[in-house]
Amino acid sequence: MRDERELDWREHQRHEFPLPSPDLAPYVARYWIVHWSYDRPYRQLIVPYPNVHLAFRGGRATVSGVSSRHVFQELDGDGRVFGVAFRPGVFRAFLGAPVRSITDRTVPSMFPDVPEPSVPAVEEVLRSCLPEPDPAAVLAAGVVDRIVARPEITRVSALAEETGRGPRQLQRLFAEHVGIGPKWVIRRYRLHEVTQRMAAGARVDWAALAADLGYADQAHFVRDFTAMFGETPTGYAARYHQEISRQRSADAPGST
Template structure:
């Protein structure tokens, strides 16, 4: 398949604008951050969306909200013309108190926010204004849930500690059994601890790509606990939509290495 040049070397930043904002203190136990994306494409562009362990609420073309469970793999969205999306990324475990049942039921699914009876009916008055969205969420603000806080704490541990490579060892580190940890993640996060560990370790790979590091792929696969490079490549491709060497070309520093030095401007 021919490569879209707008994917390479960070060129997508000329067509998209991303903004992020932190939630108000009373919503911080539940919401991780808000995000806004605007784009302007004269011809259709295939956007790769890489998953994180966050349930999301985001606007559609008419401003209506939909709930998106955690996606177990990458997704593709076609962007064409001008558009914008406002979204709420809940903390891992943070949507469970709103939903009132296991978030695993939402994994790999999107449903209209109106179908979630615990959310206030009608949606926010202005779905693209953070103050309006926060006021809407406060109308259904649940009580703090210690299990949700525990799930968020463990996910944060995974994200921050590169040495976390196996779910059974993580369970022991957390003072619980593997099955108990798996049940907590199914109920509150929507994916298992093994998936979350893999996601954050692979995220560290993309950080190396962004820095333009020369990567020993076989050695990296071993460092991440993979039996061989083929298993690492398979997991990376499932998560990011492309093999790692191809995906690396999306970053400016890595693109320099793959394409060779550019001629000096005169």
């Protein structure tokens, strides 16, 4: 269940998303830094993308594989976490094993400790651990980039035609280097486009949208959306617009 304080998260959290240095950009999508302050435990909803994450929190470093569905993480008191979101497809050489082996798991970090994590300190550690170039990793990352850039790709068969590789070849490539299947990755980015439409205030015809995204019916679309975001599409839309209205009221002249 989502935390009832979710609409007030800006009062308790501060987020930063620094970009990596150019030499690390082939490996790192972004850094993320979260500060929080809560007087009682807060259940933070985490919506997944196909990134592996390295996180430094409370002197402990962990690596989290791709989550196949939304998860919750507890935030309490005052705290900070510094994270590294790796580009999808590039983590296998760091891990030394198929990335599917850590899907839906958090494991101890294989990187050296960083007592006081900052962008320069973490980048120094990453540079000390850079793997040898891997053509398969470059290929996997490129296929994911193609999914992101081409909204018309809604099925694995279309991706296979685009890349000249069969569906089974893509399944093996993604299991080894991304950690989750190409169908999941396609659906994840197409569902992201749904939330962008909501943010733009567009009126959504759910049945037509489900068909546009390659779903057999609306029920399958609702199931996937709920697994990813922790609520139904209509529930998400209502809550999102409520949050936007509250933010506009707070930003209005004369508001306190």
